[in-house]
Amino acid sequence: MRLPTQLLRRKPDSNKSNFGHIFILAGSSRYSGAAVLCSEAAIRSGAGLVTLGIPKSLNNPIIKIKPKEVMTLPLPETKQVSLGIKAFSLIKDFMVKADVLVLGPGLSQDNQTLQLARKIVYTIKKPTVIDADGLNALVGNLDVFQGTKILTPHPGEMARLLGIEVSDVQKNRKKLAKELAKDYNCIVVLKGHKTIVADSKGKTFLNTTGNPGMATAGSGDVLSGIIGAFLGQGLTGFEAAKYGVYLHGVAGDLAALKKTQISLIASDIIAKIPEAIKRCN
Secondary structure (H helix, E strand, C coil), X not given: CCCCHHHHCCCCCCCHHHHCEEEEECCCCCCHXXXXXXXXXXXXXXXXXXXXXXXXXXXXHHHCCCCCCCEEEEECECCCCCECHHHHHHHHHHCCCCCEEEECCCCCCCHHHHHHHHHHHCCCCCCEEECCHHHHCCCCCCCCCCCCEEECCCHHHHHXXXXXXXXXXXXXXXXXXXXXXXXXXXXXXXXXXXXXEECCCCCEEECCCCCHHHCCCCHHHHHHXXXXXXXXXXXXXXXXXHHHHHHHHHHHHHHHHHHCCCCCCHHHHXXXXXXXXXXXX
């Protein structure tokens, strides 16, 4: 499958503002790597600008390991070093100049952090990718979403969102993805073998790329960064999710050829994004 011309062909007089400013809210004391993986995937997938919003205590440590091209925004934190509710006003102000929000990788399940995540989801109207602890914040708090919201649950997160067993999710993947998308006016990316993308109007996409080696820590963070970058470059929510899932799988397949499935790690997927883009050109 070819990527859209919109992603592959850039006008000679383009500048970084033409390709989206992605604001990623991610990371906590235990999960700083998730923030770095997501931001690196976004900048490698064509985003013009990427800013990483993180707990302020993590700013100096993350500066040492993040891509040089990614900016940071240190934010108020909890005692457990996760994003605190006092960060909301700064986040809201920053979103005025950002085009896309990615929320969730490594946020933690601190009660205050989950409260912040819910407030952000139902206040910020700009296109938003919601992953990991961003999804956990919505368990028992689902409401109809405003604007473009892309939810990226794995089967366990999907089961928690719907209050059912993982086995029930796996038996009815397409049906449940379509129902969640329709009921809450969102786009659902139900990850796993043959990831399903569904929108609120009943449109679906069944992905055929990827391999079991991608079932590893951080792989979902990489996917969120790719989808966020594609949103920033002007794709619709469904297109960004569809092509993001596909490219993520191609990169994973290329990485597995080099590293083997058993040795594949998330950063190997990022390293193969440029080659995957060439394959989809």
